[in-house]
Amino acid sequence: MPKLSKNKSHGVLQNGFFATVNDYPIAGGWGLKGKFFAVGDASGSIHAFDGTSGQEVWKNPQAHLGGILSMSASSNGKQLASVGQDGQLALWDFADGQMQHRTEIASGWVEHVAWSKSSNHLAVSSGRVLTILSSSGEKIWSSGNHPSTVSALGWVTDQEISTACYGRVTFFNSSSGQENERLEWQGSLVSLALSPDGNVVACGSQDKSVHFWRRSNGQDSMMSGYPWKPSELAFSHDGLLLATGGGEDVTIWSFDENGPEGTTPGVLEFHKAPISSLAFSPYQRHLASGCREGGVVVWSVGKKGSVRGLGGAPLDGAVENVYWRPDGRSLAAIDSEGGITVWRVKKI
Amino acid sequence: MNNPSKVPVTILTGFLGSGKTTLLNRILSEEHGKRIAVIENEYGEVGIDQALVINADEEIFEMSNGCICCTVRGDLIRVLGNLMKRRDKFDYILLETTGLADPGPVAQTFFMDDEIASEFSLDGIVTLVDAHHINQQLGRSQESTEQIAFADVILLNKTDLVQAEELDALETRLREMNRLARVHRCERANVAIPTVLNLEAFNLDQVLANHPTFLEPEYPFEWTGIYELEPGRYKLSLDDGPDPTMSLVMVERLDPNEEALQQGAEWSVRRYAEPAFKISPNNIVPMDQHVELQLQLSGQKSFAIEIERQTSLALFAQHTAEEFNLRLSASDNAEVLPVLERTWVAQHEHDDEVGSVAIEADGDVNANKLNVWLGKLLREKGVDIFRMKGFISIAGESQRFVFQGVHMLFDGQPERPWGDDPRHNQLVFIGRNLDGDTMKREFEACLN
Numbered sequence: 001m002p003k004l005s006k007n008k009s010h011g012v013l014q015n016g017f018f019a020t021v022n023d024y025p026i027a028g029g030w031g032l033k034g035k036f037f038a039v040g041d042a043s044g045s046i047h048a049f050d051g052t053s054g055q056e057v058w059k060n061p062q063a064h065l066g067g068i069l070s071m072s073a074s075s076n077g078k079q080l081a082s083v084g085q086d087g088q089l090a091l092w093d094f095a096d097g098q099m100q101h102r103t104e105i106a107s108g109w110v111e112h113v114a115w116s117k118s119s120n121h122l123a124v125s126s127g128r129v130l131t132i133l134s135s136s137g138e139k140i141w142s143s144g145n146h147p148s149t150v151s152a153l154g155w156v157t158d159q160e161i162s163t164a165c166y167g168r169v170t171f172f173n174s175s176s177g178q179e180n181e182r183l184e185w186q187g188s189l190v191s192l193a194l195s196p197d198g199n200v201v202a203c204g205s206q207d208k209s210v211h212f213w214r215r216s217n218g219q220d221s222m223m224s225g226y227p228w229k230p231s232e233l234a235f236s237h238d239g240l241l242l243a244t245g246g247g248e249d250v251t252i253w254s255f256d257e258n259g260p261e262g263t264t265p266g267v268l269e270f271h272k273a274p275i276s277s278l279a280f281s282p283y284q285r286h287l288a289s290g291c292r293e294g295g296v297v298v299w300s301v302g303k304k305g306s307v308r309g310l311g312g313a314p315l316d317g318a319v320e321n322v323y324w325r326p327d328g329r330s331l332a333a334i335d336s337e338g339g340i341t342v343w344r345v346k347k348i
Numbered sequence: 349m350n351n352p353s354k355v356p357v358t359i360l361t362g363f364l365g366s367g368k369t370t371l372l373n374r375i376l377s378e379e380h381g382k383r384i385a386v387i388e389n390e391y392g393e394v395g396i397d398q399a400l401v402i403n404a405d406e407e408i409f410e411m412s413n414g415c416i417c418c419t420v421r422g423d424l425i426r427v428l429g430n431l432m433k434r435r436d437k438f439d440y441i442l443l444e445t446t447g448l449a450d451p452g453p454v455a456q457t458f459f460m461d462d463e464i465a466s467e468f469s470l471d472g473i474v475t476l477v478d479a480h481h482i483n484q485q486l487g488r489s490q491e492s493t494e495q496i497a498f499a500d501v502i503l504l505n506k507t508d509l510v511q512a513e514e515l516d517a518l519e520t521r522l523r524e525m526n527r528l529a530r531v532h533r534c535e536r537a538n539v540a541i542p543t544v545l546n547l548e549a550f551n552l553d554q555v556l557a558n559h560p561t562f563l564e565p566e567y568p569f570e571w572t573g574i575y576e577l578e579p580g581r582y583k584l585s586l587d588d589g590p591d592p593t594m595s596l597v598m599v600e601r602l603d604p605n606e607e608a609l610q611q612g613a614e615w616s617v618r619r620y621a622e623p624a625f626k627i628s629p630n631n632i633v634p635m636d637q638h639v640e641l642q643l644q645l646s647g648q649k650s651f652a653i654e655i656e657r658q659t660s661l662a663l664f665a666q667h668t669a670e671e672f673n674l675r676l677s678a679s680d681n682a683e684v685l686p687v688l689e690r691t692w693v694a695q696h697e698h699d700d701e702v703g704s705v706a707i708e709a710d711g712d713v714n715a716n717k718l719n720v721w722l723g724k725l726l727r728e729k730g731v732d733i734f735r736m737k738g739f740i741s742i743a744g745e746s747q748r749f750v751f752q753g754v755h756m757l758f759d760g761q762p763e764r765p766w767g768d769d770p771r772h773n774q775l776v777f778i779g780r781n782l783d784g785d786t787m788k789r790e791f792e793a794c795l796n
Contacts (some may be wrong), residue, residue, distance in 0.1 A: 024433040042434040067434070108403065111426070127405070148407045148422060166409050166422060188409040188422055206425075206461070207411040207418060228462045274462070320433075336433070 011311020017054025029073030058097030266305025290319025362476030
């Protein structure tokens with residue numbers, strides 16, 4: 001049963017609800033235009049909560065044997081896709097939790113799933129293979145083996161999907177499976193973010209750097225000096241800002257004018273443990289950051305990367321991820337203690 | 349460093365057929381109270397029960413800077429990263445690598461990846477060796493050599509398939525390659541679990557507690573014989589041999605098995621360090637003492653041994669029985685044969701590329717000179733140095749400085765105070781084509 005949090009929140013974050021699941025929450029997602037928030041956990045169950053009251057509205061205790069590895073809510077909010085250690089992809093009706101489809105993707109773990117922007121296609125990856133499916137779960141095509149396990153997926157447009165793996169980013173035509181482009185870098189790419197216009201692709205690398213490429217002119221740059229590997233990356237809605245983790249500070253690169261090359265990044269110094277999650281609000285340059293020792297902060301970021309704290313709240317566990325409601329008026333965090341905390345975000 | 353909530357990880361290496369799966373199943377059945385996850389890189393010879401088994405495909409990630417010590421295993425980062433999220437369900441992780449795996453990137457993953465390093469501690473590297481096949485494998489493959497070089501514990505398995513002399517020679521060869529490792533002999537991987545788990549081999553706080561001296565002793569004796577004896581008076585006779593004297597330690601009630609033999613050997617090493625009592629022929633040889641048999645007279649010499657209760661008697665002799673034609677006979681002159689014999693003599697018949705360089709020196713070192721030397725050594729030879737461990741007496745510091753490392757990854761800290769102990773230094777490097785003489789000379793130049 002959900003219970004109210006004793007945690008005090010500050011500034012723009014106003015107490016919404018606090019609920020728990022019984023195991024480590026791996027992934028979450030807003031559905032039905034923010035009416036429900038769903039969470040998948042390490043035991044393999046999915047729980048959906050009313051986004052305002054925190055009442056549990058449905059659950060599927062055995063969605064994936066062995067545990068959930070990733071989830072994605074369709075942008076139209078009607079469907080939830082989940083993948084797990086059982087090698088399967090499952091599609092759920094967000095309104096009632098009814099399973100619409102289940103399909104075997106691989107014999108091993110299926111680690112990533114992402115809906116296309118129009119909600120027409122799904123991309124999943126297992127090991128070295130990318131598979132594209134229709135919104136009803138029919139397989140359309142699968143890639144050949146990448147040189148190593150796919151570490152991240154990103155839809156560029158409805159017609160193009162990208163993957164990151166050790167040594168390269170690859171772009172595929174999402175209908176035909178044909179390879180459009182390959183960007184190479186000798187390093188283990190652990191995360192991927194695309195600017196909203198699809199021009200800039202940024203990757204965090206195991207060697208504690210962020211590498212990015214501008215596809216329009218082929219120019220690429222490397223930003224190094226991170227204390228940890230930058231697994232967390234987020235572009236702002238206008239594509240001007242790239243927020244990166246990789247340590248206790250959040251480093252923000254501004255693509256305004258000729259940046260970020262030759263510019264000094266904005267740095268958010270507040271968290272006392274490594275950053276574990278970053279997300280920009282869908283409509284404003286408001287950034288939510290979470291860290292490993294619990295705690296979520298919302299920042300207002302200027303075009304050049306200057307920052308101002310707007311509010312924050314402590315959490316009991318390490319923040320696993322943060323999710324803005326599609327209208328930007330609520331923020332959800334899931335943490336390592338099984339907590340699901342949802343705040344209303346005051347308009348400023 | 350020493351976070352008790354970190355989950356320990358033991359790496360099991362060894363060629364296919366060396367007995368890794370047998371050992372895994374043995375650990376899982378004996379440690380049934382523990383929640384153990386097994387990560388496998390190859391399908392085992394037999395199935396594994398009672399544990400979560402995850403298969404991972406070996407993916408070696410080299411970094412753009414080309415530094416070998418930055419090379420990590422991407423598959424392990426992913427799998428462990430996921431296990432981390434459910435770690436309240438696991439007490440221990442066993443990581444089985446393929447016989448063809450390079451242990452370097454596996455070990456480095458636990459130091460180079462911050463997330464992994466913050467949640468897991470590499471407990472030790474256990475290498476299984478098929479006594480019957482290892483000599484051929486060492487000749488053929490770099491991987492098997494490196495698996496020996498990286499090991500904290502070497503299990504010389506399938507000893508029942510090999511003759512005793514061959515086993516002795518093999519053990520000597522392995523010890524010369526890796527003098528930091530403990531070598532245990534076994535059949536069907538039947539070792540006591542504490543010999544392979546919870547070694548804390550990479551924990552600097554524990555390094556000295558577990559190993560007061562890093563070096564496996566270089567035995568001052570060449571031969572051990574264990575005899576089952578009834579009460580009575582026995583005669584130990586020796587013919588002329590290469591030396592006018594021979595040191596000996598006799599130990600009673602030493603069971604003729606591997607474990608007791610190792611314990612007896614370590615105990616005898618300490619007796620050997622004590623002054624010897626000279627014993628002339630026809631006298632009684634005392635138990636539990638370092639004695640020096642006087643053999644100056646030509647011809648056969650005899651010494652008396654008195655046994656009060658039935659016992660198993662072990663002779664730790666400076667020379668092999670063969671060299672002096674050493675024999676033990678009962679009062680009726682019937683010869684008593686040993687139930688177990690062990691030759692400890694070093695046999696330099698293999699010229700392995702991989703070996704150990706041990707440096708021991710009394711006195712204090714100059715910290716600056718040491719830094720410069722170690723920096724240069726790791727820069728120039730880091731690729732070839734697989735493991736290193738040691739303690740150093742730094743001038744002006746009241747505490748021992750302990751260190752350990754893998755390739756260029758160096759980890760050191762002050763440890764317990766010297767107090768009244770004599771200040772000295774002990775450094776061991778295991779690597780390929782290391783020039784021990786130069787390293788010793790260069791280290792000695794760092795001494796004050």
